[in-house]
Amino acid sequence: MVTTQELIALLQEAESDIEIYENEPMSRHTTFAIGGPADVFIQPKTVGALQNALRCLRQTETPYLMVGNGSNMLVSDAGVRGAVVCTSEMDHIAVGTRGRITAGAGALLSAIARRAQREGLTGAEFAGGIPRQLGGRGIYECRRV
Incomplete structure (x- = not known):
């Protein structure tokens, strides 16, 4: 070392x-x-x-x-x-076509849920109150309300 x-x-x-x-x-x-x-x-x-x-x-x-x-x-x-x-600085959140949310490992789950709500998407509501970051997963598939 x-x-x-x-x-x-x-x-x-x-x-x-x-x-x-x-x-x-x-x-x-x-x-x-x-x-x-x-x-x-x-x-x-x-x-x-x-x-x-x-x-x-x-x-x-x-x-x-x-x-x-x-x-x-x-x-x-x-x-x-x-x-x-x-990874807390890697907190970007992007919404693509067909309700695909792509986020950095540092994105807070609550921020992802709020973004999905603003975009009229469903499927990320469960994450609204969880005080943690996304981590390694990176992609959520949501659908239009």
């Missing part, structure tokens, strides 16, 4: 569309506002940036944890060794 400074330099060299923080308190990124520092905290803004960051982490054999908006997540006061990759 590389040092924290070497990892940060490699990430910055590999990708510009990313925010990188050293010793970032996880308490800033959990709904319970608890948790010690992550050695490296990474927030990619695009799918490409996420792919580049993950490639860099794998190449350097850096352990990493993928997180969303920190809902119902408990982090030790000792923090997280290695890297935390947070």
